[in-house]
Amino acid sequence: MLMPLRSDGRINATIVCGRASILVSMHEMSLVVIDDVAIQRAKAGDLTALERVYRAYEGLVYTLARRICRTAEDAEDVLQETFFEVCRSISGFRGEGPGSMTAWIKRVAASKALMKIRYEKYRTTEELREDVAWGGKSRDDAGLRVDLETALTRLSDTARAVVWLHDVEGYKHEEIAELMDRTVSFSKSQLSRAHMRLRDVLGEEAQC
Amino acid sequence: MLRHCSIEELLEVRNGEGSVGAKIHVDECEECRNELDRLHQRVASLKALSSLNAPRDRWPLVRERIVAGRQRLWWTRMGWAAAAAIALALGANGLVPWPGADTEPAQEVQLQTLVEQSAQLDSMLKSIEKKTRVVNGLTAVTIADLEDRIILLDSRLSSARRIAISEAQLRALLEQRVLLMDALVNTHTKRTVNVGF
DSSP states (O other): OOOOOOOSOOOEEEEEETTEEEEEETTTTEEEEEEHHHHHHHHTTOHHHHHHHHHHHHHHHHHHHHHHSSSHHHHHHHHHHHHHHHHHHGGGOOOOHHHHHHHHHHHHHHHHHHHHHHHTTTHHHHHHHHHHHHOSSOSTTTTOOOOHHHHHHTSOHHHHHHHIIIIISOOOHHHHHHHHTSOHHHHHHHHHHHHHHHHHHTTOOOOO | OOSOOOHHHHHHHHTTOOOHHHHHHHHHOHHHHHHHHHHHHHHHHHHTSOOOOOSSOOHHHHHHHHHHHHHHHHHHHHHHHHHHHHHHHHHSTTSOOSTTOOOOHHHHHHHHHHHHHHHHHHHHHHHHHHSOOOOOHHHHHHHHHHHHHHHHHHHHHHTHHHHTOOHHHHHHHHHHHHHHHHHHHHHHHHHHHTOOO
């Protein structure tokens, strides 16, 4: 059984047009524009410009953090830590244009989110949780179809982080391995594992 | 390939990294082709998940930390320069001691030692803060509290000469600063050590 694409229109996107990066909220139809001038002011430490950077990227950062972290509270912490780091380090940001700033901020956020899941020591118990709750096909609710967001929460923290960073954010296995301080093979195996589990949890028939 | 592709092989095929055998098999096997289609669908569904908004506005907290950091830097520079100048003046022969102070050699050494210890902790803190880590709520509160108290102390140190405090008071302030800085460095160090797979 396949998951239908969501069509509620609540999709935010950062569009880079020439020298401006526009964060578009399809749902709320709001626009936040970050241009080079604002970036230069932010680099100089102007708090108003820094807030504009925050407003422009908070949705993107929170979404990434929320998809990786287990709880909304953790994701909020990641949001806060990411922007504290961004504000503190922005003067040394050497990228040109909003596009590279988006990539930089996302990388900071990914790093903070991964640090968070390590810090919270979820990984020490997640294997057990998976085995108990979702191991094997003999479980009572095998085949029960759940939505994709719920299915994501059923993954281990590491597998969820890898599938999100690789398949949604477009990171390469080499980059994920570097962020996680692990090997490329580890990243690849976590991605496979994530897809197998998503397939099971979503109730898709395993044909192969 | 005589067998169906594993999910690992299908992921490689999707990423354009699969073996020739796997690619040929996917072309020829309807089941594996369907599985690959489901994989594409699943990824498309993930990408289509709605964007999320933080339930609370975190900018005020970020701003507060930035401002506090700047204040601390300012007070550290200004207050610290004043405290160091005072301590050096007290420790140097021939210079006028602090008004009303009985300067004893042991105390002069102590003041200089405290200045050096404090400076050392300052540089340690700077090196730790460069490796920014995620902080849990309790640790963040502890850090903020320590930073606030250090800011206050630095403020008092910077105005030490103007308000003519005694040498004993100056020493007490410096001792407090060393203690607080030590606690701050320890807090940062502990949370750094705790991080790890």
